[in-house]
Amino acid sequence: MIEMVAFDADDTLWHNESIFTVTQEKFLALMKPFVSSEGIEERLVATEIKNSKLFGYGIKAFMLSMIETAIELSEERVGARQIQEIIDAGRAMLSHPVDLLPGAADAVAKVSETHKVMLITKGDILDQESKLARSGLGDRFSAVEIVSEKRPATYERILTRLGIAPEKFLMVGNSLKSDVVPVLDIGGVGVHVPYHTTWAAERVEDEEAVRKRPRFHHIDSLAELPVLLSRLDAAT
Ligand SMILES: [Mg+2]
Structure with missing residues (x-):
């Protein structure tokens, strides 16, 4: 589970x-x-x-x-x-308005009914806090982590503090490099939800190799996440 x-x-x-x-x-x-x-x-x-x-x-x-x-x-x-x-x-x-991606608010709401949800983002603390507040999603998350880099050790540190085993941790994000690969590396579940454009520094050399790794999953939109979760929970 x-x-x-x-x-x-x-x-x-x-x-x-x-x-x-x-x-x-x-x-x-x-x-x-x-x-x-x-x-x-x-x-x-x-x-x-x-x-x-x-x-x-x-x-x-x-x-x-x-x-x-x-x-x-x-x-x-x-x-x-x-x-x-x-x-x-x-x-x-x-000061640009926070434009939520289609289905994002629904997905967070739905998943939060069955699972604990948290936010892990990197960037400026002030800017990310402000965007989270303006997004209207802040209350949904049981924890928020604003980190400077997303490395395997970053995720390990967060999971240790929260007392969660890596195999019971799922991370979903648009960046294979930051959201998926380091989570797979520590034994967690990595879910890729691509955005239409990826910043050059967030690209990985061999995308195909990442896709073949165990515990890797792909969804086209966050709307697919609740179904993927119930499938994963049913399988364990
Ligand atoms: Mg991202």
Whole structure:
């Protein structure tokens, strides 16, 4: 029997990457007078990945990476006005409405009737807390973990604290790298619910190999989760 069902938040319960994509488009337009558009995106992603070790994940880190990329690509010609526009774009992201994914609220409500549910997300604490509060889903979760990285040890630490055996733990999320693989690694159940776009740093090299692993499951939408859960519970 599954004892705890953990949900990822960004791009699992609500839209997130699509907001980054829109801002990235604005950034590309902003850089146009300074460099040819070739390779701007790759450069930004490389800067983000490099900075994530120091800045963590989230919008504030993204703003700093955009500023750094702008300065580098323009060879220091970018002006205060452009830097201000980048900051404004980040500020707009931070106050962007929380758009729940179709079926997300129903799935959390339904699963919470039969199982303990929790939220495990990475990013800025302030931003994630604010989004959770605005999502209206906060009361459903018996625990909320906002972590800096989702590694096997991160999940182990959470499960130890909650006193839950890995085989009784199910994590559902859009990222194979953060939500599924580390959970499979510690002996838990990993459920992949893809979002239409995946940030470059969240991709895994061999998706097929992940799909073949024991305890891996795929659903097309969170609406399928209650049925999967009752199937898994019936099998044990
Ligand atoms: Mg996610």
